Amino acid sequence: MTEDTLSEAEYDAITDAAAHWCMRLHAVDCSAEERVAFEQWREAHPLHAFEYEAMLEIWDVAEHLPRPDPVVALPASNPAPAWRQYAISASIFALGLPLVAYTGWNMGWLPNSYQHFEASDNVRQVTLNDGSQVELNLNTELTYSNYKDERRVTLKKGEAFFSVSHDITHPFIVKAAEGRVRVTGTRFNVWMYEDQVRVNLVEGSVLVTSNTALPGDGLRLGPSMQAQYRHGDYTPQISQTYDNDSSLAWRNGKLILDNLALNDALPLINRYLNNPLMLADTSTGAIRVGGVYNIKEINGLVNSLPKVLPVYLTRNAEGNPVINSIPKHAPKS
Structure with missing residues (x-):
C-alpha cells in the first residue's frame, strides 16, 4: 500500500x-x-x-x-x-x-487557534497567533491555545523567553509542571527540568503559583525577581536577581556556571543531555564548578569535568554517566 x-x-x-x-x-x-x-x-x-x-x-x-x-x-x-x-x-x-x-x-471550552512548537538543535524564535514572541531554547517543546477568556501555553519541556502582547482582558497563562505563570503583557523566562521550574521576570509583573490545585493566583513578581518551585511546594520561593545574573545567557548560546555546587549545576547541565549526569554521593554534589560553555557543546563539558575537578566518571546500569569524587588519601602518620 x-x-x-x-x-x-x-x-x-x-x-x-x-x-x-x-x-x-x-x-x-x-x-x-x-x-x-x-x-x-x-x-x-x-x-x-x-x-x-x-x-x-x-x-x-x-x-x-x-x-x-x-x-x-x-x-x-x-x-x-x-x-x-x-x-x-x-x-x-x-x-x-x-x-x-x-x-x-x-463556552470557553475550546480554542479558536492552536499551535505546537519544538526546538531541538537550535534556539528558535516563533510568533504566537496573538502576536506574542517566544524564544525556545534547545530541546524545548510547547503548545499555545487561544481561548475566549485567556491565552494558554503549556511548556512541556525545556526553556522559553516570552515577550507577551499586552491584553488586560485576555490573560496569558503559562503552565509548567504543576504550577502556573499568569500575565497580561510582559517579558519573562521560564526554565523547567523534570519537576523543577524557575521563572525570571525582566519587565512588567507576573503571578506565580506552584500548584494550580491550590486557591489563589499565587505570588506577584516585579522586575529583576525570580520564583522557583518543584513538586510538592506549597508556595514558590522568591528571590532577587542582580545585574550579573546569568539565567538568560542561553539566548546568546551560553551556559554560565558561577561557582555552583554540582548538586545545583546538574539540573542546568542535564536539560541539554540525552543521558543525564548522576552524582555518586552527597559529598560529590558539594564540589563546585564554574565556567562559560556553549549550549550546543554540553557533551564536551561532561568529558572535561575530570580535567578541571577532582572527579572521575563511571556509568551506571542504565548507561548514565556518574560523577565520582576522587577520595583524599589519609595523611601518613
Missing part, C-alpha cells in the same frame, strides 16, 4: 486507528502487548505516524474540555479511559463541525 493509492475509506481507517491507539496508550490498563502492537502499526506506513501525531495534538486540546456531569458520567470502574474517550470524541466532533466549535469557543 502506498500513499498515492490510498482511498478515502483507507484514510478514514487510519484516522480511526490513530484515535484508537491514542486512547489506548493513555489508558491505565494499556498492556505491554498493546504497546508492541502500536509500534508495529505506527511503523507499517508513514501516514500512521503522521495521523497519530495529529491525534496527540487534538488530545492536548481535549485536556481542557469540561468533565461530563457526574449524573451521566460513564461507569467509575475505569474512569480515566472513559473520560478520555469522551474528551477526544468531543474534541474531534467540535473541531469538525463549525457550529459546535463556535459553541465550544463561546
